[in-house]
Amino acid sequence: MFKLFICFIAGLGAGLGTGFAGMSAAAVISPMLITFLGLPAYEAVGIALASDVLASAVSAYTYGKNKNLDIRNGVVMMAAVLLFTLVGSFVASLVPNTTMGSFSVFMTLLLGIKFIVKPVMATKESMGESSVRKRIFQSVVSGAAVGFICGFIGAGGGMMMLLLLTSVLGYELKTAVGTSVFIMAFTAFTGAASHFAIGGLPDLPCLLFCVLSTLLWARIAAKFANKASAATLNRATGGVLVVLGSAILIVNYFG
Secondary structure (H helix, E strand, O other), rough: HHHHHHHHHHHHHHHHHHHHHHOOOOOHHHHHHHHHOOOOOOHHHHHHHHHHHHHHHHHHHHHHHHHOHHHHHHHHHHHHHHHHHHHHHHHHHHHHOOOOOOHHHHHHHHHHHHHHHHHOOOOHHHOOOOHHHHHHHHHHHHHHHHHHHHHHHHHHHHHHHHHHHOOOOOOOOHHHHHHHHHHHHHHHHHHHHHHHHHHHHOOOHHHHHHHHHHHHHHHHHHHHHHHHHHHHHHHHHHHHHHHHHHHHHHHHHHH
């Protein structure tokens, strides 16, 4: 029962983070499974990535149904992310002792505070002011940056995408989250498939409960987010990120 409880709580945090902010489930689920259940890190990350796939997909569907998803630029950015993740991984293999595990935790905290203190108030009308060519160029450069950093340090993808989509590409928050989870569904599937191919099948009850819990809460969060006003969504997203970032920090350093 304790194992299933931990999986449910991990999925709750990951689902809310995914549905509200396009956050990777790996940032929440992995440290909880490692700390409280003693799972090997590689297996925990595989379970987290698998949980990400359906949660991100159902969130992307919800945002897309509400016209808060930019598929064209999302595909461009996703291609750059996948390519430069490989580049980042290769470079990291050449550099000894490059460990920056705290990167995604602090980014989660800082981004949460940013949404509360300085909310994203861009509109879809203001998004349309950029030319198609400029937006595609920005998508390629942003995707390359996200992919390289993820491949190099192994963390921070969802948060970095959200930051770049809102700050660099000027997306309003709902479209930024919708596009982010759309990309994450494919990157998580690629990561989960490679983890299971290399490491074999993980703890199946743990995998099932994490996937179902993350999926449930991501769906709830995405439905709420698409109905909320921009101000409410900024506060809710910021609050979720601050709470999750603080919880992960506590689990990592005091668990």
